[in-house]
Amino acid sequence: MQPDVIVVGGGIIGASCAVSLQQAGMRTLLIEAAQPGCGITAAGMGHLVALDESVQELDLCLFSLKLWRDWVDQHPGIGQVVQTGTLWVAENDAQLIEAQQRAERLNQRQWQAEVIRPEDLSQLEPALRQGLAGAVRVTGDSVVYPPVIAYRMAQDLVQLGGQLLCGQRVNSLRQGSGSSVSVMLDDGRQFSAQHVVVAAGLGTTTLLPEIPVFPRKGHLAITDRYPGRLRHQIVSMDYGQHNMTEDGLSVAANVQPRATGQWLIGSSRQDGQLDTQVSPVAIGAVLQSAIRLLPCLATMHVIRSWAGMRPASPDGQPMIGAHPHRPGVWLATGHEGLGVTTALATADMLTSQLLGKTTAIDAAPYTPSRFFNGVTGR
């Protein structure tokens, strides 16, 4: 059966889009080069977090977080979901003021946040060091295990009557006859549909070299199991401040208690890196920043470390919407370090746009055409 829409890439973004499109009545084919969820979706932290570097970012996060609540309700027991909340930790008075402002902004949007005094911190999280300036606790944030969720979404697609093709790489897109678009697979097969959604993460540029998605490397480490030692995802107020060393490495402590009792420790950001090899300098800096907040980590066993490439865009915002120069081609990519959090909002907005409906939140900040400034695509 010929699909109405083909989604290329079965990461958390493509899998979310495929389910949403199928639910909206479009016959959907999802094509994944390997297995759903095995790309960057398997390399990140899975923190579902309300970030608020801009009003638009907060809009996107809050819309998506509400959709995640529904998803979790509909999928009990799937994806190691824990409502850890986030504890944004301030190490000095300046950071505390910023943390208080964050709490005000989130509370104004009914995303509950409370300021924690330094003297109450040790009771809330005994592993934190003494002498911190305070914190903000955001109770609605949570933690999931993204590869399992993307895999489950791909199964849901099939249950809903959609098609899934795994282990098949799309090597090119072509304008087909009439208004259709064709995708060519490595094995020579070809599929056509009225719409093709490219959600291939960093693989997007192989198919569409004009799309400005680039890799932003991040390092993580994970400990052995220490159940009950940490309750919240602990994030330094340095996070997102982009304090960089000379070689462009930026590090901020971000420690997540996993459902297994393990601590997942991040994270770093670095552009211009060619491979995912673990850098001793970067992972050392990540661990040191975490130990500065949680000294007992120095005596815990770290059992593995790895690095992954976030699919970033030049302005830090994802691309969700029509390709400006290729009729029938749509983009859902460039989600950098927030792709798990914003996956469901992305899928909802992409589906609305593709069906010509009004989006639930303003789609203008995410329109791919913002990077083209009148330059024609190939």
Ligand SMILES: Cc1cc2nc3c(=O)[nH]c(=O)nc-3n(C[C@H](O)[C@H](O)[C@H](O)COP(=O)(O)OP(=O)(O)OC[C@H]3O[C@@H](n4cnc5c(N)ncnc54)[C@H](O)[C@@H]3O)c2cc1C
């Ligand atoms: C260290 C780190 C920490 C992170 N922490 C968080 C966090 O706490 N919270 C959060 O929200 N986000 C986090 N992220 C970001 C998040 O993981 C990504 O934004 C998200 O996973 C991107 O999903 P994606 O589907 O776009 O990409 P991917 O998961 O890479 O999926 C793309 C898929 O497309 C397939 N593909 C590529 N090319 C082709 C082709 N030609 N044909 C067919 N298939 C193709 C690939 O095999 C892959 O499965 C983190 C990322 C990193 C690296």
